[in-house]
Amino acid sequence: MASSSIIVIGASAGGVGALRFLAAALPNTFPAPVLVVLHIGAHRSELPELLNSAGPLPAKHAEDGETIHPGRIYVAPPDRHMIVADGRLRLLRGPKENCARPAIDPLFRSAAEHYGTDALGVILTGNLNDGTLGLLEIKRRGGIAIAQAPDDAAYPDMPRSAAAHVALDYCPPLAEMPKLLIELVNGKDGKDPAMPISSSQPDSGQSPELTDARTFERPLTVTCPECGGALKKFEVGSIIKFGCHIGHSYTAEIMAGAQFEEMEKVMRAAVRFLNERAEFCLQMADHTRSAEHALSADWHAASRQALDRAYKLRDLVEQNWLTPESVRRVASASNGSAPLAE
Structure with missing residues (x-):
C-alpha cells in the first residue's frame, strides 16, 4: 500500500489547529501524498503557510493539472473543489455541496474512484456532516475510513456523523492519528469488508396539511435553496441526501x-x-x-x-424556530447529556 496510497483529509470548524498538529507530527520521509480540504469558502487562505511552519512536509495550494507527489501536502484553494484523477489534481468551480466550496465529499469520492483500496479518508473536527458520504464511498470501494474520536474533537459533529453512518476502521483521538497514518501507509491496514450502497427515489404521495384551519396542499417538490431547482431525495446507506439537476447537493x-x-x-x-x-x-x-x-x-x-x-x-x-439542531439540543439537555458544541 505504501507506494500508491493517498490520504485525503476533511476538516471544518477547529480544523486549523488539528491540521497543524498532524503536519507537525508526520516525518519528512512520509511516503504518501496528503490532500486537505478545509471549509474556507471564497475567503483568502493561509493554511499552506501555517502547515509549512508547523512541520517538515512541504504544503501548498493545489494547482489545476499538477502531478501528485508523495511526501507533500496539497490544500484545496478558496472557492474551488479539489479532486484527483489519473494521478493529477483538478480544481473545479462546480456547484457547492453541503453549502461549501471547497467541499470534502468531492475529494473523497474522487479518491475512492481513482485509488480504490489505496485511498485513506480522514474526518476531523467540524460542524454538521460534510465528508460522511465521501467517506462512505471510500469504505464501499475498500479503502480505509478514519474519523477523529468525537469526544476528542473541538467540534464533534462531523466525526460523530461519520461514526454513525460509516463502519469506521479507526476512530482515534488526534494525538494517536500521526502514528496510525504512518503505520497504515506502510501496509498495516486492518480494513473491514467494503459496504454496499443503495438509493431510492422520493415518495411522490401528496396529502394536505392543516395550518390554522386552512388547507395547504403539499408542494409537488422541494426546491434547492441555492438555485431554486427541483430536488430529488436519495438514500445513501443510512444518510438522506438531496440533489438538484444543477449539481448542488445537501445532506438533510x-x-x-x-x-x-x-x-x-x-x-x-x-x-x-x-x-x-x-x-x-x-x-x-x-x-x-x-x-x-x-x-x-x-x-x-x-x-x-x-x-x-x-x-x-x-x-x-426573530422568533425561535425549530431546527433539527435545536430539537436535538433540547433532547440532549432533557436526557442529561451535553449539548453539541457550536
Missing part, C-alpha cells in the same frame, strides 16, 4: 439549515419592502396634504399599515 441536516437561511433572507427582504412602502406612502401623504386632505389621510393610513406589518413580520422572523 445541511438542507434544513440552508432552507432556513433562504427563508429568513426572503422574509427580511419583505420587511425591507414594507418599510420602503411605508416611506413612499408617507412622502405621498406629505405631497398631497395641501391639495387634498382626504387623499393625504389615505396615504398616511397606508403608511401606518405597511409599517405595522413590517414590525409584525420582523417579530415573526
Whole structure:
C-alpha cells in the first residue's frame, strides 16, 4: 500500500489547529501524498503557510493539472473543489455541496474512484456532516475510513456523523492519528469488508396539511435553496441526501439549515419592502396634504399599515424556530447529556 496510497483529509470548524498538529507530527520521509480540504469558502487562505511552519512536509495550494507527489501536502484553494484523477489534481468551480466550496465529499469520492483500496479518508473536527458520504464511498470501494474520536474533537459533529453512518476502521483521538497514518501507509491496514450502497427515489404521495384551519396542499417538490431547482431525495446507506439537476447537493441536516437561511433572507427582504412602502406612502401623504386632505389621510393610513406589518413580520422572523439542531439540543439537555458544541 505504501507506494500508491493517498490520504485525503476533511476538516471544518477547529480544523486549523488539528491540521497543524498532524503536519507537525508526520516525518519528512512520509511516503504518501496528503490532500486537505478545509471549509474556507471564497475567503483568502493561509493554511499552506501555517502547515509549512508547523512541520517538515512541504504544503501548498493545489494547482489545476499538477502531478501528485508523495511526501507533500496539497490544500484545496478558496472557492474551488479539489479532486484527483489519473494521478493529477483538478480544481473545479462546480456547484457547492453541503453549502461549501471547497467541499470534502468531492475529494473523497474522487479518491475512492481513482485509488480504490489505496485511498485513506480522514474526518476531523467540524460542524454538521460534510465528508460522511465521501467517506462512505471510500469504505464501499475498500479503502480505509478514519474519523477523529468525537469526544476528542473541538467540534464533534462531523466525526460523530461519520461514526454513525460509516463502519469506521479507526476512530482515534488526534494525538494517536500521526502514528496510525504512518503505520497504515506502510501496509498495516486492518480494513473491514467494503459496504454496499443503495438509493431510492422520493415518495411522490401528496396529502394536505392543516395550518390554522386552512388547507395547504403539499408542494409537488422541494426546491434547492441555492438555485431554486427541483430536488430529488436519495438514500445513501443510512444518510438522506438531496440533489438538484444543477449539481448542488445537501445532506438533510445541511438542507434544513440552508432552507432556513433562504427563508429568513426572503422574509427580511419583505420587511425591507414594507418599510420602503411605508416611506413612499408617507412622502405621498406629505405631497398631497395641501391639495387634498382626504387623499393625504389615505396615504398616511397606508403608511401606518405597511409599517405595522413590517414590525409584525420582523417579530415573526426573530422568533425561535425549530431546527433539527435545536430539537436535538433540547433532547440532549432533557436526557442529561451535553449539548453539541457550536
